[in-house]
Amino acid sequence: MMLEISVIIPVYNAAEFLEKSVQSALQFEEVKEVILVEDKSIDNSLQICKKLASENNKIILLQHPDKENHGAAASRNLGMQKSTGDFISFLDADDYYLPNRFDAEKEIFKDPKIEGIFGAIGIEYLTEKGREEFQSKFNDTFLTKVNYPAEGMEVFKGLLGLTPKTFGTFFHLNALTIRRHSIDTHNLRFNELLRVHQDSDFIIKLTYHCYLKSGIIDKPVAIRGIHDDNRITKIIKYSPQYNQRQLLFWKSLYDWAEQQNIPSGSKEKIYLKYKSFDLSQKTGLIKYYNIFIEAIKNPNILKTQYRFNYQK
Incomplete structure (x- = not known):
């Protein structure tokens, strides 16, 4: 060919x-x-x-x-x-x-x-x-x-x-x-x-x-x-700059997934990745409040790497 x-x-x-x-x-x-x-x-x-x-x-x-x-x-x-x-x-x-x-x-x-x-x-x-x-x-x-x-x-x-x-x-x-x-x-x-x-x-x-x-x-x-x-x-994993770039990436996929009829497991995985990096951008009590709210909706968020050790 x-x-x-x-x-x-x-x-x-x-x-x-x-x-x-x-x-x-x-x-x-x-x-x-x-x-x-x-x-x-x-x-x-x-x-x-x-x-x-x-x-x-x-x-x-x-x-x-x-x-x-x-x-x-x-x-x-x-x-x-x-x-x-x-x-x-x-x-x-x-x-x-x-x-x-x-x-x-x-x-x-x-x-x-x-x-x-x-x-x-x-x-x-x-x-x-x-x-x-x-x-x-x-x-x-x-x-x-x-x-x-x-x-x-x-x-x-x-x-x-x-x-x-x-x-x-x-x-x-x-x-x-x-x-x-x-x-x-x-x-x-x-x-x-x-x-x-x-x-x-x-x-x-x-x-x-x-x-x-x-x-x-x-x-x-x-x-x-x-x-x-x-x-x-150049970017240190789970540093604020890394988390921000990951957030933009997973937000792009999340917005796309919301418009597609993709399998529920795949849609959930994309959402959890997006939300975990979204939470990494929060600070102080607001961060912990948002984690609590997300955990009520889907306990699997606690298994993701939203990372307490940066931007507390």
């Missing part, structure tokens, strides 16, 4: 890594176009984007209409809007694909029922500081993957922690390929109000609306570069 894939790369201050990222996508005959969405970098990323686009007609350079910075969510949305391939994949500008990136897609997408495929990604330490920060937060986990093959609603429930076996971490956008038609049918877009976690938000909604299947999950199909500027390693 010959695929026509649009690879969308949001670009912000990635001059050091960008060319390797782009070339890793161009190695595949299945890649119809590489869409660079330059997001008002303050380094020379724009100049590199222009150079790359001038050298290969598969490379399309976009900027936001006002040429301002709008974040990764808005950049990916713009890339999807302008894409022309039958399939869409994503790649971060400081990461790169491996030669096996689309091996599973060429076989699994022969089944028209399958709307998306996801795999595993590995890591490469580009700086010593980046390595230390990453390992202090995530240990030395080489693969970001799910723990066992899955498809359909099992993926959605697994990401919410509602499967009998531990499903694993969120799979990464770098290892996701989706039918463009499915995205458009369900009007799936990244939440531009989320400056972080917009990828996890998108993925959970995607796995509910579309039929996804795991591809290669025992070895990486892409590599994530770990360096000094990875945002995910």
Whole structure:
């Protein structure tokens, strides 16, 4: 099966890594176009984007209409809007694909029922500081993957922690390929109000609306570069900043779940996660009063990590 894939790369201050990222996508005959969405970098990323686009007609350079910075969510949305391939994949500008990136897609997408495929990604330490920060937060986990093959609603429930076996971490956008038609049918877009976690938000909604299947999950199909500027390693877990970002993420999912006819167990899990981080923002007696009220409505709130130890 010959695929026509649009690879969308949001670009912000990635001059050091960008060319390797782009070339890793161009190695595949299945890649119809590489869409660079330059997001008002303050380094020379724009100049590199222009150079790359001038050298290969598969490379399309976009900027936001006002040429301002709008974040990764808005950049990916713009890339999807302008894409022309039958399939869409994503790649971060400081990461790169491996030669096996689309091996599973060429076989699994022969089944028209399958709307998306996801795999595993590995890591490469580009700086010593980046390595230390990453390992202090995530240990030395080489693969970001799910723990066992899955498809359909099992993926959605697994990401919410509602499967009998531990499903694993969120799979990464770098290892996701989706039918463009499915995205458009369900009007799936990244939440531009989320400056972080917009990828996890998108993925959970995607796995509910579309039929996804795991591809290669025992070895990486892409590599994530770990360096000094990875945002995910900067936030201390359960710190006020972490709790605030988690609140925005789970509030986005809660608002979405309220509009969907999703299973009651899944809706409750999303609500409890949202409410736990909402409670983490309360202080003093108001916090304990709100916990008491929530516990009356649903005692399961006491099993969540609303965390007394910050913002008491």
